[in-house]
Amino acid sequence: MWTLAALLLLVPCSGRAATLEKPILSLHPPWTTIFKGERVMLRCDGYHPLLLELRPIRTLWYLGHVLLPSHKKSIEVHTPGVYRCQTRGAPVSDPIHLSVSNDWLILQVPYAAVFEGEPLVMRCRGWYDKVVYKLHYYHDGQAVRYFHSSTNYTVLQARASDSGHYQCSGTMRIPVESAPMFSSKVAVTVQELFQTPVLRTLSPLEARGRVVLRCETRLHPQKRDTPLQFAFYKYSRPVRRFDWVAEYTVPEPETEELESYWCEAATTTRSVRKRSPWLQLPGRGSALDLASTTAPAPQAAALAPGDKPLSFRKTPVSRSVSSDTSVPNSTFAGLQFPAGHVPTAGPHVCAPLPTSVEQSREALQPKVDLLLREMRLLKGLLSRVVLGLNDPQALRELTETPETPNPHVSVSPGTPETTVMEGGVD
Missing domain, CATH: 2.60.40.10 (Immunoglobulins)
Structure with missing residues (x-):
């Protein structure tokens, strides 16, 4: 009881x-x-x-x-x-x-949902199980497979791109071979096994002051017991191979550049693999340094998996520091100030520092002068060539006795022409 x-x-x-x-x-x-x-x-x-x-x-x-x-x-x-x-x-x-159906030919597909990575099997069946010859399978109007006689069409690892409308055609001997027959179109949908992963940073409280990345995804409700593994990458270099943990602790950045990470989720057999968009993390010393803030880590704009991440350095900061020491009767921008009253704040409008353009101009000035001298020498050589073409005898005399000037011929280095000077003999 x-x-x-x-x-x-x-x-x-x-x-x-x-x-x-x-x-x-x-x-x-x-x-x-x-x-x-x-x-x-x-x-x-x-x-x-x-x-x-x-x-x-x-x-x-x-x-x-x-x-x-x-x-x-x-x-x-x-x-x-x-x-x-x-x-x-x-x-x-x-x-x-x-x-x-009351047709001669039907296309049979599974009743249960087909998920990514699973086999997709279709069967083209003739009336009263008659053999179908010259069998074609079609996907969205395009022929994808041909068989001589009745054979199932199998996609070993289905993908989302395998969804669509399928159809089959063939001939049957009733009692002689018939004309090609077509089945009705059947819609097939390949279900998503898990969503595209997203890489996120944990809050400082969850990460205990460190930078921790989490690869987040969601399985289909019917497949919530499917085990998944995760891998993490920095640019194209893997920083952690596939394992069961969906989190990765980022080491302290070694550069001042933005660091780009992404993750990948996959089944244990790797039949289904999906990668997350890029996630940009600030480098060491950056204004967005995650280790120096108590607020939740700022998320950069997510980039598509195929896009390349951004990579740039911080804007350089001038290292010159103005002195605050008071100098008696010091001159500031051409004005006289008494001792101890030199202004230390405000922009230096009256005495600007040399700009980068002026510095570049001063550095290039000697090179420009040298180039002009070489151009003048080249011009003189060209004038001699022109002289040789017009009067070879004069050029020969000029080259044989370079120290003795010719009183009758004068070559101007500034022009390619020759001027003949006639003078009386004493």
């Missing part, structure tokens, strides 16, 4: 199950499209408590919004429509859409 009373106390007063998880509805065989006259089996797997209950758990079946008379765990159906099931105290299950 005491044991029965204890069991009654352990059972909830409302009679509801101890969990509110949805029951799992499955289809056998696992295809959403069947031929007219065929039957398939639906099975509802709900929550069964470990404790004994005073009445058995009943299963409710729905076709659309109509309650079916069966209360069994499994039922056979042949009517097209949307099926759901429910166990006492639990929510309604996810739906299964069953289609019935």
